[in-house]
Structure formats: structure tokens, C-alpha cells
Amino acid sequence: xxxxxxxxxxxxxxxxxxxxxxxxxxxxxxxxxxxxxxxxxxxxxxxxxxxxxxxxxxxxxxxxxxxxxxxxxxxxxxxxxxxxxxxxxxxxxxxxxxxxxxxxxxxxxxxxxxxxxxxxxxxxxxxxxxxxxxxxxxxxxxxxxxxxxxxxxxxxxxxxxxxxxxxxxxxxxxxxxxxxxxxxxxxxxxxxxxxxxxxxxxxxxxxxxxxxxxxxxxxxxxxxxxxxxxxxxxxxxxxxxxxxxxxxxxxxxxxxxxxxxxxxxxxxxxxxxxxxxxxxxxxxxxxxxxxxxxxxxxxxxxxxxxxxxxxxxxxxxxxxxxxxxxxxxxxxxxxxxxxxxxxxxxxxxxxxxxxxxxxxxxxxxxxxxxxxxxxxxxxxxxxxxxxxxxxxxxxxxxxxxxxxxxxxxxxxxxxxxxxxxxxxxxxxxxxxxxxx
Numbered sequence: 001x002x003x004x005x006x007x008x009x010x011x012x013x014x015x016x017x018x019x020x021x022x023x024x025x026x027x028x029x030x031x032x033x034x035x036x037x038x039x040x041x042x043x044x045x046x047x048x049x050x051x052x053x054x055x056x057x058x059x060x061x062x063x064x065x066x067x068x069x070x071x072x073x074x075x076x077x078x079x080x081x082x083x084x085x086x087x088x089x090x091x092x093x094x095x096x097x098x099x100x101x102x103x104x105x106x107x108x109x110x111x112x113x114x115x116x117x118x119x120x121x122x123x124x125x126x127x128x129x130x131x132x133x134x135x136x137x138x139x140x141x142x143x144x145x146x147x148x149x150x151x152x153x154x155x156x157x158x159x160x161x162x163x164x165x166x167x168x169x170x171x172x173x174x175x176x177x178x179x180x181x182x183x184x185x186x187x188x189x190x191x192x193x194x195x196x197x198x199x200x201x202x203x204x205x206x207x208x209x210x211x212x213x214x215x216x217x218x219x220x221x222x223x224x225x226x227x228x229x230x231x232x233x234x235x236x237x238x239x240x241x242x243x244x245x246x247x248x249x250x251x252x253x254x255x256x257x258x259x260x261x262x263x264x265x266x267x268x269x270x271x272x273x274x275x276x277x278x279x280x281x282x283x284x285x286x287x288x289x290x291x292x293x294x295x296x297x298x299x300x301x302x303x304x305x306x307x308x309x310x311x312x313x314x315x316x317x318x319x320x321x322x323x324x325x326x327x328x329x330x331x332x333x334x335x336x337x338x339x340x341x342x343x344x345x346x347x348x349x350x351x352x353x354x355x356x357x358x359x360x361x362x363x364x365x366x367x368x369x370x371x372x373x374x375x376x377x378x379x380x381x382x383x384x385x386x387x388x389x390x391x392x393x394x395x396x397x398x399x400x401x402x403x404x405x406x407x408x409x410x411x412x413x414x415x416x417x418x419x420x421x422x423x424x425x426x427x428x429x430x431x432x433x434x435x436x
Contacts, residue, residue, distance in 0.1 A: 007132025009118055016114045016139030020107040023149040027103060029096045041099060042085055042151050044077050049085035050094055058082070058245075062298065065291070070298045075246045075258040076305060080198030081153050099151075106148040109159045113414070114138045116162035121418045123169045124384045127425070134421035142355055143410045153198050154407040158414045160198065161391070163191035164206075165415070168213055169384050171227055175220050176380065181227040189234025196239045200257040201398055205391065206235055212390050216383040250306055258305045260402075261313035265290075267334060267403035268316040270323075274333030276403040277344040290315060331400040338396060338404035338412075345406060356413075363416050366423020384418075391415050 029041065042049065044060070051059045051071060060074035085102055092098035114135050121127070121134035138144055147154040167188040174181045192209070196202030210232055217224035239255070246254035266276060266284060278284050286294070290311060297307040320327040339360070341353045370377075370385065377385075395412040399405075413420075 004128075007128060007135075009115060009132075009135060012118070012132065012135040012139050013111060013114055016135075017107065017111045019140065019145055020110050020148045023145060024100075024103060027099075027149050029099050042102070045081045045085055045152075048074060048077055048082045049089055052082070052086045053089045053094065062304075064295050064298065072298075072304050073249050073302050074305060075250065075254050075256075077259070078153070078198050078200055078202070078257045079242055080194060081156060084156075102151065103149065106151065106155050109155045110144065110148040113144070113155070113158050113162055116159070116166055117414075117417050117421075120162060120166050120169065120384070121421050123166065123173070124381050124418050125422060130418070130421050130425050133425050134417050137417050137421055137424070138414070141359065141413075143352065144414060147407075147410060150407070152407055154410055156198050157195065157407075157411050160191050160195040161411065161415055164188060164195065164209065165384065165387060167191060168209070168387060169380060171231070172213070172217065172383050173380055175217060175224050175227065178223065182230070185227040185230040186234055189231040190238065192231065192235035193238025196235065196256060197242060200260060203239070203255050204398075205394060208390060208394060209387060212387055213383070216379070216386060249302065252306055258309055261309035261316070263402045265312035265316040267401070268327060268330065269319050272330070272403075274330060274337050274404070275342050275344045276405055277342060279344065281344055334404045335396055335400045338399035338409055342404070342406065356409075359413060359420060362423045362427070363413075363420040364423075365427060366419040366421070369423060369426050370419065388415055388419065 027041070047061055048058060051057070051061065056071055058074055058079070059071050060076045061069050061071045063069055084105065085098075088098050088101050088105075092101060117138040118131040118135040122131040125131075144158070147158070167184055171181055171184045171188055174184055192206045196206055199205070210228060214224070214228060217228070243253070243255050246252070246258075250258075266272065269287075271287065272284060276284060293311050294308055297304050297311070300307055341356055345352070374382070392412055392415065395408055399408065
């Protein structure tokens with residue numbers, strides 16, 4: 001009875017909600033500044049949202065070395081979170097009240113992730129124990145809790161990724177059972193479309209997801225073709241207006257954001273050692289030489305971001321051409337940092353190192369147990385696990401090509417929660433059997 005109560009969804013959701021609300025005590029709202037459009041608590045997303053609220057359009061404010069502010073049309077950040085923040089700022093102004101509302105939205109999304117993780121685990125393994133364990137992991141694992149007070153895209157990307165996985169599993173099951181699929185196809189399409197609006201790599205992730213689904217459902221080709229097509233149309237219809245806007249403004253094909261080349265350089269240059277941070281723990285943004293070249297492009301107006309991207313893209317490829325062995329070694333280092341921990345990260349500290357190590361060990365144990373028992377699982381479980389493995393592999397490749405950002409490590413660990421929950425359940429069951 002007690003076990004059933006502890007593993008119940010309402011208890012876990014209540015605890016997860018209260019823990020997330022409590023993090024408001026650690027949020028520094030004093031950084032808000034309406035008059036100076038520099039990144040603050042809301043980071044670059046807030047700069048663009050603030051400019052939208054001031055009637056400056058979707059623009060970003062850059063600063064030259066002499067402190068002069070230059071506001072230019074932008075596609076620098078994905079628009080999804082920007083428009084959410086803009087909607088809140090339009091209602092409440094750029095105030096602490098607006099920040100609290102945005103924080104509460106993050107809390108709501110983080111709490112929804114708890115419920116979704118349980119549903120996914122239930123679909124995959126048909127076990128209330130594994131589902132309950134998955135909910136507790138998402139409810140209490142500190143990086144997932146911290147994400148709601150970071151005011152970045154981590155929580156909303158987790159939410160959309162969980163929605164995509166759950167709706168994909170539901171769609172596969174309904175196709176197998178010959179049940180109506182329209183509603184599920186629309187949910188899959190909407191969540192995929194929103195993911196593409198909040199994450200620059202979103203289109204790649206969504207395309208690979210649909211390819212994996214099509215391959216896994218090839219034996220149901222006739223009945224799966226229509227629902228997958230509907231989901232894909234809905235997803236890209238959501239993205240299309242933003243991509244069209246970018247083409248009209250910049251005369252270039254920019255599916256989501258224009259910062260890919262910049263982040264590509266941040267991960268491929270003579271200074272970095274595999275971490276996106278400097279030795280002091282601060283983000284590594286540029287070199288004096290490259291920034292001086294960048295500043296000269298401010299005068300080009302609407303073409304600035306295209307020229308900005310070209311400067312850093314050319315610098316990255318030049319370094320790779322001159323140091324091919326070093327580039328391969330650096331990619332391997334970035335992959336290692338992505339799956340382990342960044343010793344330059346002063347925010348996480350040793351506590352994060354220990355927690356991540358435990359989570360990684362449990363996930364590896366769960367993976368080993370699943371591999372040994374893979375023949376026992378049905379097609380639905382195998383499809384879900386294939387999607388999870390694909391996302392983890394794709395995230396690793398992205399980190400190795402670009403740079404291993406902490407938020408994407410957290411998101412990847414979130415997608416592995418069902419496997420970790422399975423591993424933890426297996427460990428507990430084994431411990432109980434050995435102690436009898």
C-alpha cells in the first residue's frame with residue numbers, strides 16, 4: 001500500500017511542483033533592466049523580447065568595443081521562447097512580475113515533464129514501478145529542477161521532446177491496433193513544430209525522428225503513411241512562417257537561427273580544449289581579432305548576421321584544415337565532456353559531478369539489462385528505445401561537431417530517464433532478492 005502511494009502520480013507531481021516553486025528563493029531578479037538591452041536573467045532571448053516590446057521588431061542589440069549599442073534585425077536566437085517572453089512582457093512590462101510569470105511557466109512545464117516521463121515509461125515497459133521511478137527521477141534530479149530557474153530553453157525542449165516521444169509511441173500503438181490516429185498525429189506534429197522553433201538543431205532532430213518511425217513502421221506502410229505525413233505537414237507548417245520571414249528579411253535560407261556558424265567556431269578553434277568555457281568558468285565567446293573583424297560589419301545593417309556567420313565559419317574551417325588531427329582529437333574531447341562533466345563548470349561544481357556520475361552509472365546498467373533482454377520486448381518498446389538511442393547519438397554528434405553545452409547534456413539525460421528508471425528498478429529488485 002505504501003509503495004503504491006509513493007509511486008502514484010499525484011504524490012510525485014505534488015512533490016516535484018513544490019520543489020520547483022521553492023527554487024524561486026535562488027533566482028536573482030535584481031538583474032532586470034528595461035533601459036539597457038544587455039543580456040540579463042532572460043539572456044539573449046530577453047534582449048529580443050524586450051526589443052519586440054519596444055516596437056523594434058525581432059532584433060538583437062549588439063555592443064561595440066566603445067560601448068555603443070547597435071540594434072539590428074535578427075535571427076540570432078530561435079523564436080519560440082522569445083515569443084513566449086514577449087507575450088508575458090507585453091502584459092506585465094519588463095518587470096519582476098513578468099519574470100515571476102515566466103518562472104511559473106517554467107515550473108509548469110517542468111512539472112508536466114514529470115507526468116510525461118511516467119507515461120513514457122509505462123508505454124515502454126508496462127510497469128507501474130518503472131513509471132513511478134521515472135517520475136521520481138524527473139521530479140527530484142537536481143539538474144532537471146535547476147532548469148526551471150535558468151530561464152533558458154532547457155525545460156521547454158525537455159517538454160517537447162517528451163511529448164514527441166510519447167505521441168510517437170502512442171501513434172505506433174494505435175497503428176498496430178488499427179485505431180484512429182488523427183489526434184495523435186496532430187499532437188506529434190505540433191510538438192515537433194514547437195521543438196523546431198525553440199532549438200536550432202530542431203529540424204535535424206525532427207527529420208531523423210520521422211525517418212526512424214517510418215523505418216520501424218515499414219511493415220505497416222499502408223496504415224502508417226497517412227498519419228506520419230499529417231504529423232510532418234503540421235510540424236513544418238508551424239516552422240514555415242519563421243523560415244519564410246528569415247528569407248524575406250535576410251535573403252538567405254535560415255530554417256531557425258543564424259548562430260550555427262558562431263557556435264561551430266566556438267567548438268573548433270585554437271583556444272578551446274573541448275569545453276565551451278574559459279579557465280575561469282566563463283563562456284568563451286570570441287577573440288579580439290575576430291571581434292574587431294565582426295565590429296566592422298555593424299555598418300552593413302541587415303546583412304550583419306550573415307557576415308558575422310561567414311567570419312566565424314571561415315575561421316573554423318581554416319583552423320580545421322590547418323589542424324586536421326587536432327580537430328579530430330578536439331571532437332573526441334567534446335564527446336567525452338558531453339557524456340561526463342566539464343571541470344571548468346563553476347555552476348555545477350562537485351555536487352553535479354557526483355550526481356551526474358550516479359545517473360550515468362544507473363543509465364548504463366539499465367542499458368546493459370535492456371540489451372540482454374531485448375528479445376523479450378515487443379515492437380512498440382523496441383521503437384521507443386530506438387528513438388531514445390537515436391536522440392542520444394544525435395546529441396553526441398552535435399556536441400562533437402559544435403560544442404558540449406550543459407543544457408543539451410541535461411536534455412539528453414532527460415530523454416534517457418526511462419532507461420535509468422528501468423535500471424534503478426532492476427537494481428532495487430536485485431538488492432531485495434539478495435537480502436532475502
